[in-house]
Amino acid sequence: MAAPDPDTDGACRHCGDPFDPDTAAAAGHPGFCCAGCQAAFGLVNGLGLDRYYDQRCLDPAVRALKPDADDAIPDYAVHVTPTDQGEVSLSLLVEGLHCAACVWLIERLLTMQPGVTHARVNMTTRRLSLRWTPQPGEGEAPDLGARRVLDPVLTVGYRLVPYDPATVDRDTDRTERSLLRAMAVTGFATGNIMLFSVSVWFGADMDAATRDLMHWLSALIAIPAIGYGIRPFARSAVTALRAGRANMDVPITLAVLLAAGMSLWETARGGPHAYFDAAVMLLFFLLIGRFLDSRARGRARSAAGRLLALGGAPVTLIEPDGRIRSVRPAEVPVGGTVLVAVGERVGVDGAVSEGLSDLDVSLITGETMPARAGPGDRVFAGTLNLSAPLHVRVDAVGERTLLAEIVRMMEVAEQGRARMVALADRVARLYAPVVHALALSAFLGWWLVGGLAWQEALLIAAAVLIITCPCALALAVPVVQVIASGRLLKAGTFLKAATALERLTEADTVVFDKTGTLTLGRPTLESDAAEWTDDDLRRAAGGAASSRHPLARALAGACPAAPAVSGVREHPGEGLSWDDPEGPTRLGSAAFCGVAKPGVGGTLGTTSSGRRPALETPPNRPRSMGLSSSHSLADRARDRSSGSGMIRHCEPASIDAGEAIQGEKRDIRPGLLRRFAPGNDDQNKSCANPIDSTDEESERRTPAELPPQEMGRVGAGFLGPELWLRVGDRAPVRFRFADPLRPDAAEVVDALKARGLAVELLSGDRPETVARVAADAGIETWRGGCAPGDKLARLAALRDQGRRVLMVGDGLNDAPALAAAHVSASPASAIDISQTAADLVFQGDRLAPVLQALETAHRADRLVRQNLALALLYNAVTVPLALAGLVTPLIAAVAMSTSSLVVTTNAMRLTRTRKSRP
Amino acid sequence: MNALLFLIPMALLLGLAGLAAFLWALRSGQFDDLDGAAHRILFDDEDGNDGPPAKP
Numbered sequence: 001m002a003a004p005d006p007d008t009d010g011a012c013r014h015c016g017d018p019f020d021p022d023t024a025a026a027a028g029h030p031g032f033c034c035a036g037c038q039a040a041f042g043l044v045n046g047l048g049l050d051r052y053y054d055q056r057c058l059d060p061a062v063r064a065l066k067p068d069a070d071d072a073i074p075d076y077a078v079h080v081t082p083t084d085q086g087e088v089s090l091s092l093l094v095e096g097l098h099c100a101a102c103v104w105l106i107e108r109l110l111t112m113q114p115g116v117t118h119a120r121v122n123m124t125t126r127r128l129s130l131r132w133t134p135q136p137g138e139g140e141a142p143d144l145g146a147r148r149v150l151d152p153v154l155t156v157g158y159r160l161v162p163y164d165p166a167t168v169d170r171d172t173d174r175t176e177r178s179l180l181r182a183m184a185v186t187g188f189a190t191g192n193i194m195l196f197s198v199s200v201w202f203g204a205d206m207d208a209a210t211r212d213l214m215h216w217l218s219a220l221i222a223i224p225a226i227g228y229g230i231r232p233f234a235r236s237a238v239t240a241l242r243a244g245r246a247n248m249d250v251p252i253t254l255a256v257l258l259a260a261g262m263s264l265w266e267t268a269r270g271g272p273h274a275y276f277d278a279a280v281m282l283l284f285f286l287l288i289g290r291f292l293d294s295r296a297r298g299r300a301r302s303a304a305g306r307l308l309a310l311g312g313a314p315v316t317l318i319e320p321d322g323r324i325r326s327v328r329p330a331e332v333p334v335g336g337t338v339l340v341a342v343g344e345r346v347g348v349d350g351a352v353s354e355g356l357s358d359l360d361v362s363l364i365t366g367e368t369m370p371a372r373a374g375p376g377d378r379v380f381a382g383t384l385n386l387s388a389p390l391h392v393r394v395d396a397v398g399e400r401t402l403l404a405e406i407v408r409m410m411e412v413a414e415q416g417r418a419r420m421v422a423l424a425d426r427v428a429r430l431y432a433p434v435v436h437a438l439a440l441s442a443f444l445g446w447w448l449v450g451g452l453a454w455q456e457a458l459l460i461a462a463a464v465l466i467i468t469c470p471c472a473l474a475l476a477v478p479v480v481q482v483i484a485s486g487r488l489l490k491a492g493t494f495l496k497a498a499t500a501l502e503r504l505t506e507a508d509t510v511v512f513d514k515t516g517t518l519t520l521g522r523p524t525l526e527s528d529a530a531e532w533t534d535d536d537l538r539r540a541a542g543g544a545a546s547s548r549h550p551l552a553r554a555l556a557g558a559c560p561a562a563p564a565v566s567g568v569r570e571h572p573g574e575g576l577s578w579d580d581p582e583g584p585t586r587l588g589s590a591a592f593c594g595v596a597k598p599g600v601g602g603t604l605g606t607t608s609s610g611r612r613p614a615l616e617t618p619p620n621r622p623r624s625m626g627l628s629s630s631h632s633l634a635d636r637a638r639d640r641s642s643g644s645g646m647i648r649h650c651e652p653a654s655i656d657a658g659e660a661i662q663g664e665k666r667d668i669r670p671g672l673l674r675r676f677a678p679g680n681d682d683q684n685k686s687c688a689n690p691i692d693s694t695d696e697e698s699e700r701r702t703p704a705e706l707p708p709q710e711m712g713r714v715g716a717g718f719l720g721p722e723l724w725l726r727v728g729d730r731a732p733v734r735f736r737f738a739d740p741l742r743p744d745a746a747e748v749v750d751a752l753k754a755r756g757l758a759v760e761l762l763s764g765d766r767p768e769t770v771a772r773v774a775a776d777a778g779i780e781t782w783r784g785g786c787a788p789g790d791k792l793a794r795l796a797a798l799r800d801q802g803r804r805v806l807m808v809g810d811g812l813n814d815a816p817a818l819a820a821a822h823v824s825a826s827p828a829s830a831i832d833i834s835q836t837a838a839d840l841v842f843q844g845d846r847l848a849p850v851l852q853a854l855e856t857a858h859r860a861d862r863l864v865r866q867n868l869a870l871a872l873l874y875n876a877v878t879v880p881l882a883l884a885g886l887v888t889p890l891i892a893a894v895a896m897s898t899s900s901l902v903v904t905t906n907a908m909r910l911t912r913t914r915k916s917r918p
Numbered sequence: 919m920n921a922l923l924f925l926i927p928m929a930l931l932l933g934l935a936g937l938a939a940f941l942w943a944l945r946s947g948q949f950d951d952l953d954g955a956a957h958r959i960l961f962d963d964e965d966g967n968d969g970p971p972a973k974p
Binding site: 099100123180184185188 | 926933944950953957
């Protein structure tokens with residue numbers, strides 16, 4: 001047994017989370033935060049795999065390895081595929097993978113199961129591929145033993161999501177592989193041809209017959225290698241020529257083919273000069289550049305893949321006769337009813353027909369506070385069911401869901417930015433025609449004016465093409481990019497777009513979102529001017545420990561020593577209740593705890609509707625335009641119909657507005673809006689013109705209109721989310737929550753200003769809260785109450801002033817702005833859609849990665865420019881030589897490899913301090 | 919001169935063997951997970967009961 005590490009006392013021996021040892025001992029699981037962790041630890045130890053605990057390193061950015069009894073385990077049966085030889089296979093995405101020790105543990109746990117023939121976790125893509133032979137008796141079970149095999153891994157606390165390998169895009173994988181293969185073939189050819197070439201160059205006493213033999217051997221290797229290696233370039237060149245353009249691949253293809261052809265002819269007539277080596281080497285270097293380029297670009301795929309996987313989890317369908325069947329989301333009939341268990345993501349769009357629960361809607365709206373959903377309320381694919389099972393009547397599935405539609409919108413918005421042409425491509429556009437003109441003039445000049453035979457002249461023209469070919473250009477930029485992104489990756493920043501670095505260097509204005517970006521986006525218990533006693537906190541935290549609600553978790557986190565209370569009942573959308581020795585206890589919204597003052601809505605529950613929304617919207621609503629989670633979806637619909645709707649309902653429309661700003665005229669999709677707005681359609685007529693209503697909303701939020709008692713944060717009108725605790729007949733006490741700034745926010749803002757960048761804060765939150773955060777962070781220019789459309793408008797205004805904006809944000813309401821900004825960054829805690837829209841994604845609680853990315857971008861940019869200058873210098877020297885017909889194959893080979901080496905070495909300077917992983 | 923007739927094919931064959939080995943490694947998925955492979959070596963196989971290498 002692994003002894004508990006003395007250093008980790010107070011941290012759970014399994015998941016590493018802090019806990020209180022005394023409480024745990026009393027509850028019967030000493031050394032562990034919960035019984036689940038104890039069971040997991042026992043399992044790992046029992047199998048003799050306890051070395052795992054010595055060797056692992058926990059990654060704070062990854063979900064803690066906590067087995068959660070409430071987690072709904074997806075039904076694997078749908079994705080189990082029989083293979084030949086009586087085996088079955090299953091592909092899964094692993095959530096909770098911290099480090100290589102996790103890979104080891106999972107594989108070991110699985111291979112210990114009888115019948116498992118293959119279990120392999122890919123650490124890069126976090127995918128697990130599994131094959132096993134069903135044991136006797138399992139052949140009849142629908143999942144063929146999947147649960148039995150996977151059970152130990154689930155017990156340990158990993159979450160396994162099945163996916164359909166066919167839906168995950170394999171095209172890019174295939175391209176990368178074929179590039180690598182072509183690279184290997186041309187590399188082999190280069191090496192071996194060089195063997196012959198060097199002997200020809202330096203074998204001064206070599207007779208003509210031997211030289212011809214060498215040339216023929218070179219041709220024998222070169223021709224097939226060129227035929228194989230040139231395909232990626234030729235394909236792109238032909239496509240470009242068909243479209244009437246010339247890209248870099250045109251001169252490349254032409255040069256290689258011309259050089260090979262001329263050399264073959266030269267060899268056939270026994271001439272002294274053959275360029276096989278140069279032609280193949282050129283291809284080799286260019287393929288290296290191409291491969292690096294494709295790797296740098298390919299990183300963004302995993303995020304998109306995860307999003308797709310969300311839609312791929314099986315759905316539990318309730319048949320008309322009451323039977324329950326697990327099906328793929330695409331097979332669910334519209335109008336059918338599906339069951340959504342606690343902890344499960346809703347796989348379809350629809351309306352609740354039965355049940356009352358809290359939904360985590362963060363994927364769709366960016367809200368961290370759950371929304372209540374009861375009969376008649378609309379639910380959307382991608383939301384997570386938190387507290388009670390729901391029956392949902394299906395309106396839309398698969399590609400027709402709101403989630404799929406939002407993803408498509410982001411793609412459209414992204415394409416607008418893809419028009420940005422990388423520096424290397426801009427250079428290439430100039431380069432190609434110049435090179436062609438030079439080669440043509442060399443040919444014509446030598447043939448017509450110089451009086452050479454046309455074959456000789458053509459040979460010189462081929463030499464010009466080869467020597468001008470942009471090895472340095474094609475290699476230098478991708479090398480710099482790969483090194484730069486490797487450097488950033490090591491520091492926890494994930495570079496998604498290939499041109500992001502270049503665009504970062506151009507940024508002169510930084511626009512931050514507030515909640516979740518400048519702040520942590522996690523509610524934390526306010527302890528100054530507290531209205532509660534430690535005893536209250538202890539009691540409340542004990543009850544809250546059993547809930548998944550973010551505020552309850554914050555409360556439990558504030559007092560981990562609290563003994564967990566048993567017998568807690570969760571009232572969806574209202575709060576928790578349990579029997580305390582001192583009387584029946586309630587924890588939840590003001591109304592739930594019988595607080596007479598409706599006040600600022602308690603966020604575990606609903607507030608009474610009909611109050612002025614300005615009073616109902618607590619300011620610390622993460623990114624969500626100040627919407628209280630205390631609203632049930634139905635409440636929001638009512639608000640909407642009374643003309644005081646919540647801006648965020650119109651976010652997709654604002655994405656449309658964003659596209660319009662980008663110059664792509666698109667119809668606003670009323671159908672989508674109706675679907676997005678909760679409640680039934682006639683309640684939502686007023687959402688038909690979302691932009692108007694967002695304007696109305698922001699006007700409504702002017703500070704002047706706010707009641708004076710709400711201007712400050714202290715006093716009766718405190719504007720944060722809150723929970724009430726009522727014990728027996730005692731007066732209820734209030735717990736307030738605030739969202740703290742990221743620890744280095746002010747420093748980073750200062751550093752950005754020192755770099756000469758303008759810094760702004762745009763937030764959907766109430767102006768006074770934004771003002772306070774802006775003051776804390778040292779930002780002078782700020783704007784509160786911004787709808788997504790307002791953010792876009794501000795970005796457009798900045799662009800009209802000629803500013804290049806770096807947008808940093810994390811919510812769905814930021815997503816259009818992220819896509820529209822010149823360059824954008826998003827914290828890893830952001831919702832997937834924002835991460836998809838952003839150019840860089842950074843991890844951790846600090847903002848410093850933004851600064852670091854800027855700095856790396858500037859260094860990379862300097863290196864790219866130096867490299868381009870070096871390439872130009874090289875051309876200035878060699879082109880006259882080639883034009884003069886002085887370039888022999890030896891000179892061509894030396895010049896080409898030298899220039900490539902020089903630019904690569906220069907790029908490597910980016911790693912200066914220590915070697916980075918490319 | 920005769921040495922060439924012997925050495926050239928040998929050099930080519932060796933090169934081809936290297937190429938074939940690389941292509942085989944690529945095909946058998948050894949380049950699929952470079953991160954995992956780098957760390958995997960740190961864990962011993964006590965029972966040697968590892969599954970076969972992944973098929974692409």
